Amino acid sequence: MLIDSHAHLDSERYADDREAMLARAWEAGVGAVLAIGIGERPAQMHRALEICRRFNGRPGFPKLYASAGVYPHNTHQADAAVLSKLDSLLAEPEVISCGEIGLDYFHEGAPHAVQREGLIRQLEIAANRKRPILIHCRAKEGTTDAWDQLLEILETHWRQTGLGGIMHCFGGGWEQARRSLELGFLVSFAGNLTYPKAQPLRDLAARLPLDRVLVETDAPWLAPAPHRGKRNEPAWVLRTALVLAEVLHVEKEEIASATTKNFFRLFDIKADVGN
Numbered sequence: 399m400l401i402d403s404h405a406h407l408d409s410e411r412y413a414d415d416r417e418a419m420l421a422r423a424w425e426a427g428v429g430a431v432l433a434i435g436i437g438e439r440p441a442q443m444h445r446a447l448e449i450c451r452r453f454n455g456r457p458g459f460p461k462l463y464a465s466a467g468v469y470p471h472n473t474h475q476a477d478a479a480v481l482s483k484l485d486s487l488l489a490e491p492e493v494i495s496c497g498e499i500g501l502d503y504f505h506e507g508a509p510h511a512v513q514r515e516g517l518i519r520q521l522e523i524a525a526n527r528k529r530p531i532l533i534h535c536r537a538k539e540g541t542t543d544a545w546d547q548l549l550e551i552l553e554t555h556w557r558q559t560g561l562g563g564i565m566h567c568f569g570g571g572w573e574q575a576r577r578s579l580e581l582g583f584l585v586s587f588a589g590n591l592t593y594p595k596a597q598p599l600r601d602l603a604a605r606l607p608l609d610r611v612l613v614e615t616d617a618p619w620l621a622p623a624p625h626r627g628k629r630n631e632p633a634w635v636l637r638t639a640l641v642l643a644e645v646l647h648v649e650k651e652e653i654a655s656a657t658t659k660n661f662f663r664l665f666d667i668k669a670d671v672g673n
């Protein structure tokens with residue numbers, strides 16, 4: 399059994415076959431999926447939770463969990479009403495995480511100061527609801543500003559909660575990975591781990607302890623080899639898990655049980671996969 403720790407199940411790209419797509423995940427051995435609740439914009443933050451409720455309890459589907467959060471480039475919309483909606487969503491038992499939140503200086507969008515402010519407000523809400531966070535961090539090519547500022551914010555505003563979180567689709571260097579581990583975070587790898595040019599990322603993954611790693615699809619994006627370029631889906635998380643097993647020199651069963659255990663330990667929930 400594998401857990402896909404990050405998939406946008408509410409994406410419009412699954413409008414026609416969401417049920418079949420989730421059934422394929424179950425058949426491929428995916429026992430649980432964390433559905434990311436950021437929507438296209440904050441008004442759709444609740445959609446991941448709706449999908450959880452539609453499928454949970456139905457045999458033949460993975461167990462679904464949800465997150466809720468305001469994506470870095472939507473933080474200019476994070477007004478009082480949006481933050482209050484986020485707070486209510488995090489009170490729901492299925493909504494186990496606040497995210498994906500963080501800093502994205504790679505793409506043009508919300509001003510950096512607005513992103514930082516939006517992140518800090520959400521950290522306060524997540525801390526109050528005792529929910530671990532899901533971090534998205536993307537630096538501008540050749541710089542580490544986004545990482546430096548993110549880690550400084552987490553060290554000041556998050557470390558003391560002891561709640562930890564996930565560095566989703568990790569793309570930083572060793573220094574950023576080391577500081578993430580120190581903050582009690584898990585490091586999650588997506589399909590890009592399988593790409594030919596990703597040797598530096600595989601070298602980094604090889605240095606991580608088995609009890610601190612996760613796998614994810616980030617579906618519908620970042621399909622792993624050999625599906626690269628296609629619409630991604632949770633069933634394909636196995637591809638990334640196989641590469642991670644190879645770089646960590648463990649059997650595939652071991653990577654499956656370790657990543658599953660890591661997931662349930664972080665969220666402090668009883669191991670529960672399938673329906």
Ligand SMILES: [Zn+2]
Nearest residue numbers: 404434498616
């Ligand atoms: Zn994502």
